Amino acid sequence: MLLKKLAITTRTAVLLLANLSLLHSAALAQTIPSLRDTFKKDFGIGTALNNAQINETNPQTTAFIARQFNMATPENIMKSALIHPGWDTYDFEMADKLIAFGKKHDIKINGHTLIWHSQLPAFIRGIHSKDSIQTFFTNHIKTVASRYDGKVFSWDVVNEALNEDGTMRKSVFLQYLGDDFVTEAFRLAQQAAPKTELYYNDYNNEQPKKRAGCIDLIRKIKAAGVRIDGVGIQGHWHVGRIPLKDIEESILQYAALGVKVMFTELDIEVLPRNFQGADVGQRMTANAQSNPYPTALPDSVQTQLAADYEALFKLFLKHKDKITRVTFWGVNDGDSWLNNWPIRGRTSYPLLFDRKDQPKPAFYKVIATVK
Template sequence: MIKNKFNRFGIIAICLLSFGYSCAQKNISKNISLKEVYKKDFLIGTALNGRQIEEKDSNAVVLIQQQFNAATPENIMKSEVIHPGWDTYNFDMADKLVALGKKYKIKINAHALIWHSQLPGYVRRLKDADSVKQFFTNHIKTVAGRYDGKVFSWDVVNEALEEDGTMRKSIFLEKLGPDFVTEAFRLAQQAAPNTELYYNDYNIEQPKKRAGAIALIKKIQAAGVRIDGVGIQGHWRASNIPLKDIEQSIVEFSALGIKVMFTELDLGVLPNPWDGDAADVNMKAEYSAKMNPYANGLPDSVEAKLTKGYEDLFKLFLKYKGKVGRVTFWGVNDSQSWLNGWPIPGRTNYPLLFDRNFKPKPAFDAVIKLKK
């Protein structure tokens, strides 16, 4: 239980000598927050679930107000939720999200306008290109148009690339052809002229996929269509963060004249069933105790890796603070993280800056310390 609900963060002791830390106690003031410490550098965001948007999770609401000035909805603006029937739209939760942002002065990044996953069933059953095009057009015009000027930005197209940088084999590619991404941005530009428009994907810091993303962005720009930024999701493992690739991506994407965002940041600490990193929500693996080694708590040695990982990342973000527009954590605290259930349901992961009791972790202190 949290007796005083963040009236006081208390004292966090960090003893990570192997990474150059002194074994000294750090006082975390009740007034210290990520959004304030980094307010001159970039926005600090979080992902919100339904209970948080409706303010039913009081501990989360306190933390959200205190720490974040940007927010992205986890699921409530995806097409299966917001557009469940051909002529049926469900704007209730999205409207509540907009109201929450206004209430707490949080900039809303709407997510995700066009995505091959989490489509409503009727779209997956469409057979002809004309019907898919009609859904595509109506969806963008209606949803993006409703929230123009009410949300700060849109992830217009989400995860349209394969790992080798080629176009993902989706219903949109199959029925509409390779120009569907450019057309999505064209329609979004028309429907939402007062909203920033982004392309969002995972692993686009990796060279092949990055090259594909750069080609995609250049294609949009060459068509005279507006694209304001790119979102690198940042689903990495704490022990294997590709810092050189991330830095090169910041340099190459920003050279296109667009903002670079880190949009779904979390650092997993559990074993990966596959070689390499991935973030495809459809990937699944079988549970085993070996794959859930920290069910009863995180060892100090692993906590140290997580802390060092976040410190290294934020050093890099600060180096390019003129080019990085936002850093969004994919969840408010560890209990909310999708990594507890992906790719293996029932695991206990620790990928964020706040623990399951909403208390700041040593990684939080390390990120704050960089600005002192």
């Protein structure tokens, strides 16, 4: 009997300590400034959400997200491979949960993405006719966009349709539907989602050649009398090499076309990489130098990361009349896709919060840009 009482007492003590720890963490989180509140007069502050976060598996994480962000983009669940896994089969379960999450926590949802050459349903590989690709293309946009019209505030209608030199990427859509597939995607989205903002999204489209191709796309869509509301610059950059002049010139040139500008997938890589951008098809081979900071980021790199984020947000605030949203690609460092790309298993540190949701020096530099 005594042993049983001791076991109950020990278990109670453990639960009490766990609850006290949660309360302590929650209290600390409330003392951290809020990004969404800090920039509420300037532009939206977003993050990418994974399935666990959408499912609210950790109440502390949920509260943290709701305090820091007022916009969110799903990492994967709205990509066609997941939301449209069979020719006549759609799976809306997680996307519907995301919409409910946004409504519950006063977070606007950006749909990502209707048309992308990557992460396509497996059945697409067996299709070899224009009519079939056209049917998939049309049905997918109409079905998904119409379901969430007015429930998502925006759609990345087409994602990454350009090569680095500004020419059209040789995707399955270009191959079978021709150069006008981007315009047609926006036309279909406009019909299916009249209450939703429509964006074109890409990486490196702040670079001059790719920017020129992006401008041509926007002009072509507009010339066809089709609605395009904005352009997303993903913002996958590398520490110490942020192309500030190109970014500013891009903001000005895109805004001059009458479209909104947003930074949609912001992170700053701190690990070695021999190329820039975010082409998921590119990979690197692991070696002794490829994961240089397995346990912690050196102070010198932490300082440079903070300086880079500070410079970026000063630029964003300079042009806040043209920028509507800045979305980080992940809540904290542990969520970042850069831990596994272009080399699996690396330890990356590209965001404002560490793996325990604690603010890094970069966070405070960003907060301090608002006077």
